[in-house]
Amino acid sequence: MAPDASAALAVREKVQQFLNAAQTGNLDLLKKLAKQLDDGKGLAQTVVDVKDANQRGALHFAAREGQAEVCKYLLEELKMDVNTQDEDGDTPLTHAARQGHTALAKYLVDHGADPSIPSGLGTTALHHSAGTGDIELLKFLLSKDINVDSQSDAGTPLIWAAGHGQQDAVKVLLEHNANPDAKTDDDITPLLSAVAAGSLACLELLIKAGATVNFTAGGATPLHIAADIGSPEIINCLLQAGADPNAIDEDGWKPAQVAALRGNKVAVEILLPVTAPIESIPEWSVDGILQHMQERGKEEGQNKKAVRSNELKDSANPERSLPEVSAEAKSKAAEAKARADDAFRRKEYMAAVDAYTQAIDFDPTDATLLSNRSLCWIRLGQPDQALADARACKALRPDWPKACYREGAALRLLQKFEDAANAFYEGVTLNPENMELVTAFREAVEAGRKFHGTQQQKES
Incomplete structure (x- = not known):
């Protein structure tokens, strides 16, 4: 050497x-x-x-x-x-x-x-103390005149607390006038987060604080989500608060139909009596709607299976599905990439995204472009887009450790810690000497253990 x-x-x-x-x-x-x-x-x-x-x-x-x-x-x-x-x-x-x-x-x-300094995704110490249920720290931070409704990519501290079933944190935040109807860009509210987390205690606190129960997010209402999960207590709580059992989701289904599709008979028994009959269901009874929706589910499952089969065929032979890229196109892609790299160095991440997108249009076979754009999305606080690009990058180069790292980073920001750990570990198996991946894997495991452990303690 x-x-x-x-x-x-x-x-x-x-x-x-x-x-x-x-x-x-x-x-x-x-x-x-x-x-x-x-x-x-x-x-x-x-x-x-x-x-x-x-x-x-x-x-x-x-x-x-x-x-x-x-x-x-x-x-x-x-x-x-x-x-x-x-x-x-x-x-x-x-x-x-x-x-x-x-x-x-x-x-x-x-x-x-300064407790008000946000991360790249907008999260502050207040978000984390709310999500983990650290009441002592939560109260301490709130005493420092910090914005109780500070927004992050995954919502306000109240959304974090409700989404992790932190009943005491929800109570403290509401006592400090947190907005029970605060929304993310995807229209996720604290109430919807509580329903998705299966937390009846948080849901009751939010309803008492005046949270709206009838709204649509991602094509579904909170009652649709509750019907999908099948919790009788949460369904009854929403109905008592005025949730509309006749609202339809993006598939045109009512909550009773969603419950039937999942085979949640108890949920159907609660919802059917308050749901207006549906003409397309020949027998309007608990067994009738269950049978009808189960048959619909099988039909849709077969259609999705056929689509997935075609996708697998394409991915099994990537060389056949990837387009030919001319020398001229590669040259234009390189020019666009250079502009994107310059914008990234200037921290003009949206401009970098636009330039990387142009480069990808010229050369969709270059995984590096997708990796770079994924990082830009992370800097812009858009983990969903970052994850989509990371997975597209990984599909092009499944043996590239950096693609695994990008996927894990996006999943970590989405607080999907187990999935993030799996992505990082896959990268470690490809390059065991990459300490960045090893550290990221350990951190994701520990973060997941922390969140799950806290939730289990609250439930016990």
Whole structure:
């Protein structure tokens, strides 16, 4: 190995050891490595400059793992910026709140952390404390005059709390005048989130606060969602609050039909008496609607199976389905990509999306373009589009670890932690030495365990 390459490798190893020391709370080792890494810029600046591929520094790692002594050293002795943001826009406070390190999060706020700073997706510490049910931190943050209805890509803190079945958090937020009818861009409200989470307690609190029960989101009403899930308690609660049993969804079905399609007989028994008869169903009875909808379901299932079969045939022979790309088209794609790359560097992400889209139109076989556009969507706070591009990228290059990383990152932002962990793990199997993927996999597993564990504790 050449001397320069050997020296660079040694530096990278020390950087990794330094960040690991922050993560594990080994303050003595962290100080020692910081001195070794200092190339004359001074200890404080050296520590600020040492970051991983996701622009996370020692303070981010220490906060994420609840290492209070390391945080105190970095803030009180080295005077680091407590509001430093990583590639995802997360501050140390956001990391601490996400992992439930209540005391440390409060310390960070007391030492200048701004709880209103949003991540790239708009999430704040308030969202995470609401989602995990950390009532102590939630009340503390609300006492700092933070916006109770701060919007993120996945909604307000109240939507997060309701969506995770955090009854106490919902109560606290409503007491602080959180809007029970706040909506995401997809028209998801706290009430709909509570229904989807199967949380009767949250639903009752929201209805008492005046939340609207009759609205459509994604082509369905909350009662349609409840009928699909089949919870008798939630269906009855919605009906008592005035939910319309005759509303139709995007398929033209009423809630009773949705319940019958799923074979939820108890739900059908509740809904049928309050539903106006449907002419297309010959026998208007519980058994009659169940039989009719089950037959409809089989027909639709066969149609979907045929469509899926054709899709699988195409994916089994990608070379046959991919178009030929001329040299001229590739040249134009390269020009568009160059414009997109420049826009990305200027943080003009929407302009970058437009240019990458032009490049993809010229050359739909280039997986790199889809990967880059997926990252732009993430920066714009659009995880659904990011996931679509990541999966399209993965379809083109299933053996590319970065495609797995892009898919996992989008799933993680959608809070689908188990799916995210699976995507990251698939990338790890392709490249076991990729520490970025290994770390992302571990974080997704831990985040999923945290959320599920909190929910189980509340239910028990």
